[in-house]
Amino acid sequence: MAEIWKGKPVADAMTARMREEALALKARGVAPTLCIFRVGERPDDLAYERGALKRCEAVGIRVVQEILPADVDQDSFRRRFLAVNRDPSIHGILLFRPLPPQLDGEWARQNLDPAKDVDGCTDGSLAGVFTNTPKGFAPCTAQAAVELLRHYGVELKGKRAVVIGRSLVIGRPVAMLLMHRNATVTICHTRTVDLPALARQAEILISAAGVLHSVGPEYTNPDQILVDVGINWDEARGSISGDADFEAVEPLVKAITPVPGGVGSVTTCVLADHVLQAAGRTL
């Protein structure tokens, strides 16, 4: 039977610490502020937004919601985006992407003030993740996986880590974050040959494939820590579920993070932490 490593204790500990930090910032005259910039009403965005609002309230971060209709034109979008981008009272901007097709997402990414890039999408942030310099911010979910491992006392130095998935929001950045902490990392993807054999070697397996139940018993070993970053719709359960076939692999590994209630619960904490850092840098 594996230890089930939930995200809630991680989030609770981070929130308690961040609440103090927010108070300290306010005492110095800075009210840490996040702008949530959303175009349209995608259900995933709305769900994440609710989580972010709740977390920011718990921490003591002010939130400005900038919401535009799904059919907004580029000119109006551009005007509103530049206004919040310039506003010195806003320390971080969470821009939901992808944007609708009539809008230029690459323009937004390139023009987002790197200092406000709290979800790590600008070149500056990505270069910072690649070079291990504290400029910009890592993508929140990638960092959430690492915060969870840290909370549960995992020493990364010298560990064999295998990352499944090479996206820019999770796979690639989490691989870099683990490597900077001295793990030996293998990045696997759809073209990887004999993925289960590689995954079986992992002391730490991070699955960010985004494929329901793709990680089965043949991916595991008894000493493995399985961090499931997948968020997939499970028709049979009528709810979201991870990449791991949880019932099948849970008895076979040392520790596993559930979905829901695992890494996803830590993501908004990392977002809040980035806003506090961004606000602190303005002092």
Added chain:
Amino acid sequence: MAEIWKGKPVADAMTARMREEALALKARGVAPTLCIFRVGERPDDLAYERGALKRCEAVGIRVVQEILPADVDQDSFRRRFLAVNRDPSIHGILLFRPLPPQLDGEWARQNLDPAKDVDGCTDGSLAGVFTNTPKGFAPCTAQAAVELLRHYGVELKGKRAVVIGRSLVIGRPVAMLLMHRNATVTICHTRTVDLPALARQAEILISAAGVLHSVGPEYTNPDQILVDVGINWDEARGSISGDADFEAVEPLVKAITPVPGGVGSVTTCVLADHVLQAAGRTL
């Protein structure tokens, strides 16, 4: 007996192609130009500079040498650097680093025009390497390793690649370049546990450890392609030598690149290629 994959045939083929491209650019009114910016007289820099000058001459690239004394002050350095950085007749700048301690290397890196960053050291270039977008340029030596594999007809898709070393000039970028070409890449480093066992699994082993004779028979398998990017002083031979213990491993692998005469011979070609691309982008 391994195939010995030398760099010269790769360099010859690239040079022939690039000569045509340089002529085509000139016919369109652009004289491709590299500025070599050197502070002091470090022997390694001088050796690389001689190679770059020879290659640029063979290709038909004009070279401007900007040479400052080792004890130049920041203000003079800054003035000269900004002058070439602004000069529209210069398409690429090779800045030898590290700079002497009285100069601000990070200032130079941050202010180098990304369009002229032909050795891939700016945030824009590094973000491009990480995100696989054609902005900026990859560090030349990292790309040279990949050009050599391409020349010798190696299909990277699905291959197991192990990279030894995680520097920003070779290890990390070459890992990304291989991954973008659909290899499954493991990045190893000084904290890796049982490195030989991991290296033995590699179909393509890239050694960029910079440690003389660190790669011995226990790192190899008979189907392995061993790309040796190490450049180390070999006291016993009185010359440079690679990371591989060449005599010991050469009989045990499928193919191996020698040092000297391997990847290093391709590096200045990649530099020249980047200058041509940078010049082409100004059209």
